[in-house]
Amino acid sequence: MDIYVREFNKNSNYRSSNDLTGNTNYTNSNNKNTHDNKESINLDDDTLEEFIETVDKDYQKEEKERKNSENSLKSFDNRTLPSKGKTMKSYIKPYNTVSDLGLKSPEDVYDKSISYLAETISHIADVEGPVHKNIVIKRIKDQSGIKRAGSKLKSVVNDSIKYGEEKSLFTVIDDFIYSSNNTEITVRKREKPNIDYISNDEIGSNIKLVLIFKEHLKTEKLTKTVARNFGFKSTSKKTAKRIDSVIDLMLAKGIIENVEGEIQLK
Secondary structure (H helix, E strand, C coil), X not given: CCCCCCECCCCCCEEEEECCCCCEEEEECCCCCCCCCCCEEECCHXXXXXXXXXXXXXXXXXXXXXXXXXXXXXXHCCCCCCCCCCCHHHHCEECCCCCCCCCCCCHHXXXXXXXXXXXXXXXXXXXXXXXXXXXXXXXXXXXXXXXXXXXXXXXXXXXXXXXXXXXXXXXXXXXXXEECCCCCCCCEECCCCCHHXXXXXXXXXHHHHHHHHHCEECHHHHHHHHHXXXXXXXXXXXXXXXXXXHHHHHHHCCXXXXXXXXXXXX
């Protein structure tokens, strides 16, 4: 197998080269005498293939962790002052729902390739992202005419999400799918909001937006204002607990601070 592998392991002393027969040899670079002390390891095709697959998986895992770190609470990095004459409400946008996915029947979901459905999910994320995977399943179900979101549909969608993430069509953080084309986190008002389907990033953007205009608020008032911005007519214990958890996270990260019982941007 004519494949050149630069490093056997980042912490290893072995380096590779191809001999004239096409076999890959790994030699110990710590040995100064290349004639007397040379140590080589010959790998057959199956072993080399397994090694390359392991390296590729490790790289994909590291790349996913890097992207997650970059995206997590990314909207909190800088304090943005509002434009003159604008109100807080002018920064809150209506929640847009994807209109046409081109799915006319169940066959468009079950008989098409996994790459086709991954592209469909990418389009949903472009319009609605960050969007929870359960909302993605619902959009695909409703538009394809599938009667219920059973295990078959969930399996197909989850496989497509995994494929799309591996191909960098979108990013997935805590069951939320983020668009690769639109990285801005906008606060959106929903007709029937469910706090479980709102990402930490969007909740954080909302908290930041409120504090830019209100400057400082007690936690209870801040939580209620954030909930109203999302479209909640009343703030349930579950909704308040979720928003408060993001407030605590932002406090821990030093993005906001508690000064004499009131929360403000740091």
